[in-house]
Amino acid sequence: MAKNSTRKSGPKSHVGNGGELHQTSSGDGRLTTNQGVPVADDQNTLTVGPRGPQLLEDFILREKITHFDHERIPERVVHARGYAAHGYFQCYESHADLTKASFLQDPSVKTPVFCRFSTVAGSAGSHDTARDVRGFSVKFYTDQGNYDLVGNNIPVFFIHDAIKFPDLVHAVKPAPDRGFPQAQSAHDSFWDYVSLSPESMHMLMWIMSDRAIPRSFRMMEGFGVHTFRMINAAGEAKFVKFHWRPTLGTFSLIWDEAVKIGGADPDFHRRDLFNSIAMENFPEWELSVQVFSEAEANEFDFDVLDPTKLVPEELVPLTPLGKMVLDRNVDNFFAETEQVAFCPSHVVPGIDFSNDPLLQGRLFSYLDTQLSRLGSPNFHQIPVNKPKCPFANFQRDGHMQTEVPTGRVANEPNSLDDGRLREDPHAGFTTYPAEEAGQKLRLRPESFADHYSQARLFYISMSEPEQRHIAGGFGFELGKCENAKIRTRMLGHLNNIDKDLADQVAKALGMSGQADSIKPIVKVRDVQPSKALSQYAKAPVTIAGKKIGLLTTDGVDAKLHKALMKAAKSENAVVEIITPTIGDIQSSSGEQITPDHFLSGAPSCLFDCVIIAPSKENAGMLASQAAAVDFIRDAFAHLKVIGYSQSALDLFQKASVAIDADAGLVDVTNAKLTPFVDIAKQHRIWDREPSVRAF
Numbered sequence: 127m128a129k130n131s132t133r134k135s136g137p138k139s140h141v142g143n144g145g146e147l148h149q150t151s152s153g154d155g156r157l158t159t160n161q162g163v164p165v166a167d168d169q170n171t172l173t174v175g176p177r178g179p180q181l182l183e184d185f186i187l188r189e190k191i192t193h194f195d196h197e198r199i200p201e202r203v204v205h206a207r208g209y210a211a212h213g214y215f216q217c218y219e220s221h222a223d224l225t226k227a228s229f230l231q232d233p234s235v236k237t238p239v240f241c242r243f244s245t246v247a248g249s250a251g252s253h254d255t256a257r258d259v260r261g262f263s264v265k266f267y268t269d270q271g272n273y274d275l276v277g278n279n280i281p282v283f284f285i286h287d288a289i290k291f292p293d294l295v296h297a298v299k300p301a302p303d304r305g306f307p308q309a310q311s312a313h314d315s316f317w318d319y320v321s322l323s324p325e326s327m328h329m330l331m332w333i334m335s336d337r338a339i340p341r342s343f344r345m346m347e348g349f350g351v352h353t354f355r356m357i358n359a360a361g362e363a364k365f366v367k368f369h370w371r372p373t374l375g376t377f378s379l380i381w382d383e384a385v386k387i388g389g390a391d392p393d394f395h396r397r398d399l400f401n402s403i404a405m406e407n408f409p410e411w412e413l414s415v416q417v418f419s420e421a422e423a424n425e426f427d428f429d430v431l432d433p434t435k436l437v438p439e440e441l442v443p444l445t446p447l448g449k450m451v452l453d454r455n456v457d458n459f460f461a462e463t464e465q466v467a468f469c470p471s472h473v474v475p476g477i478d479f480s481n482d483p484l485l486q487g488r489l490f491s492y493l494d495t496q497l498s499r500l501g502s503p504n505f506h507q508i509p510v511n512k513p514k515c516p517f518a519n520f521q522r523d524g525h526m527q528t529e530v531p532t533g534r535v536a537n538e539p540n541s542l543d544d545g546r547l548r549e550d551p552h553a554g555f556t557t558y559p560a561e562e563a564g565q566k567l568r569l570r571p572e573s574f575a576d577h578y579s580q581a582r583l584f585y586i587s588m589s590e591p592e593q594r595h596i597a598g599g600f601g602f603e604l605g606k607c608e609n610a611k612i613r614t615r616m617l618g619h620l621n622n623i624d625k626d627l628a629d630q631v632a633k634a635l636g637m638s639g640q641a642d643s644i645k646p647i648v649k650v651r652d653v654q655p656s657k658a659l660s661q662y663a664k665a666p667v668t669i670a671g672k673k674i675g676l677l678t679t680d681g682v683d684a685k686l687h688k689a690l691m692k693a694a695k696s697e698n699a700v701v702e703i704i705t706p707t708i709g710d711i712q713s714s715s716g717e718q719i720t721p722d723h724f725l726s727g728a729p730s731c732l733f734d735c736v737i738i739a740p741s742k743e744n745a746g747m748l749a750s751q752a753a754a755v756d757f758i759r760d761a762f763a764h765l766k767v768i769g770y771s772q773s774a775l776d777l778f779q780k781a782s783v784a785i786d787a788d789a790g791l792v793d794v795t796n797a798k799l800t801p802f803v804d805i806a807k808q809h810r811i812w813d814r815e816p817s818v819r820a821f
């Protein structure tokens with residue numbers, strides 16, 4: 127008889143009606159091999175006698191171990207760490223004047239989507255809050271086939287031409303000799319490369335800004351980056367730029383906070399998305415386009431085919447198309463999030479490409495990468511990649527063919543099979559017949575040569591704190607470069623963008639007056655600020671979707687606890703309770719409360735705003751905890767709104783945080799919560815920043 131048999135408690139499988147393997151506890155609950163053979167003992171290998179050698183004939187052991195040995199597939203060469211969810215897209219009205227894309231015609235239709243967010247440089251096991259671009263990929267399962275909008279949370283890119291991409295990625299990834307640093311750009315090879323590629327300057331401004339450390343995937347914008355085309359049923363084409371805007375507003379972390387969260391909760395962003403969806407606080411984004419004709423584009427003072435440029439919203443405002451809601455977590459991370467295959471070449475009738483050279487390179491690269499990552503041209507048969515509309519053609523065979531195509535014929539045209547499958551010249555995909563002529567050459571267009579004007583546009587459009595953070599970002603990253611030549615070269619570029627910024631960065635590096643002289647190829651234009659670029663200029667005043675941390679002890683004031691839960695609910699925010707130990711506590715009225723965290727595992731960087739309110743009896747014990755002192759000091763340094771009860775005053779003294787330091791410290795004694803909530807809606811106390819850090 128089997129010892130330690132898992133028959134009752136282990137993962138159970140059963141053969142469903144379709145003969146599929148179900149790793150569920152449903153059905154008859156019998157564990158089987160992959161061939162469907164019931165397993166009698168899954169804990170002990172077949173041996174000769176209880177202490178004897180193992181037998182090669184143990185097919186159960188060999189199948190299990192062999193499958194395990196092959197569990198991993200190559201991680202994505204970029205965007206390896208990602209998190210995804212299912213949802214739907216619904217257009218607000220018919221956009222037939224703009225495009226014939228079927229999912230943009232009927233507001234009553236919900237098109238299923240699968241959306242994956244990612245960091246770019248880090249490997250799959252890196253942390254979520256690295257300073258990096260975030261991928262923002264959406265697969266629309268339309269009734270005319272799958273459409274993949276594979277974008278980023280930043281509207282421009284580092285380089286003009288796909289041929290430079292391998293070098294860019296090699297420069298940012300861990301150095302080939304030492305294998306580090308992981309998930310960061312703060313090192314010599316990255317800054318050496320970008321400082322030698324002036325076209326990267328605009329992107330560098332975004333990457334050093336708050337955009338590269340988002341608070342949450344739910345609070346992040348998305349962009350298609352390239353100029354695309356939309357084509358209506360009459361064959362008329364317009365250029366478009368895609369934008370995703372989160373309903374919760376766009377918010378970011380503070381750099382020191384991002385670094386600390388990396389240690390405290392490496393899964394900060396994925397946990398946030400998973401929990402929000404599980405709690406039915408479904409995140410939403412509005413999809414908009416900037417629409418302009420080719421003739422209008424020719425009048426702009428930049429080239430719309432240049433992916434290092436954006437189209438200011440003052441020049442072309444956004445046209446809202448519809449809304450995406452993510453309302454279902456994946457059932458299986460590997461099967462769905464890992465195996466999803468996005469390709470910018472997956473377009474549907476009504477959407478087409480432009481000649482953006484970076485986009486053109488991507489149209490080749492993604493299909494190619496799926497072949498090596500997923501190992502077969504049949505990757506479209508994996509459930510998450512499979513169109514939800516009928517699809518049929520005569521492509522055949524290949525690794526892991528999971529369909530069973532029937533019939534004798536695998537070619538068209540044919541008459542043997544009644545010509546069953548034929549092209550449809552009316553509804554089928556047709557490419558926009560753009561006129562193209564010219565010499566074959568390897569040449570960068572002169573219209574791409576202005577590398578600094580839009581970098582400057584971005585910088586001067588930022589609010590004061592956002593500008594401070596950009597200077598801080600450059601200071602931190604260049605400070606990690608060992609080679610001084612890279613720093614002086616970068617200071618030279620920054621001088622062409624904004625003298626004040628260059629001076630601040632030079633000061634942070636202790637290198638004032640040491641910038642290289644770099645002459646722009648074309649004169650930097652006199653640009654006007656664009657309000658739409660500042661995330662805080664348009665930030666909603668709200669705590670919706672945010673997290674309040676209540677640091678307390680046994681004997682917590684019942685009135686405060688109740689009032690806080692009520693206030694958070696009405697503001698659509700979440701409260702998490704932190705106590706010195708994880709065991710249940712009792713409120714002052716004897717109610718049993720189960721804390722969410724224990725103090726040493728939940729520093730204040732994990733919350734958007736905090737309240738510190740121990741019971742009188744336990745205030746001394748809390749004040750003796752270094753983690754409680756750090757909790758307050760960090761919350762203050764991260765510019766958070768901090769509520770306190772009178773019982774916490776000793777603790778504040780120990781943390782050297784004056785309770786009258788600024789408007790962000792709010793007395794919540796006697797459960798007076800309204801002033802706290804009102805101030806917390808401002809997100810952070812920006813005026814505090816100059817008093818807590820120089821850069």
Ligand code: HDE
Binds near residue numbers: 205487488496
């Ligand atoms: Fe990607 N990119 N990329 N990229 N990219 C990949 O495809 C590539 C670029 C983006 O969630 C890879 O399936 C080239 C711009 C996202 O699965 C790979 C070039 C933008 C994702 C690849 C670019 C992106 C990828 C790696 C320069 C914003 C994650 C694994 C021509 C518009 C998709 C994979 C997901 C992934 C190549 C530049 C966004 C290797 C050659 C610009 C969001 O094929």
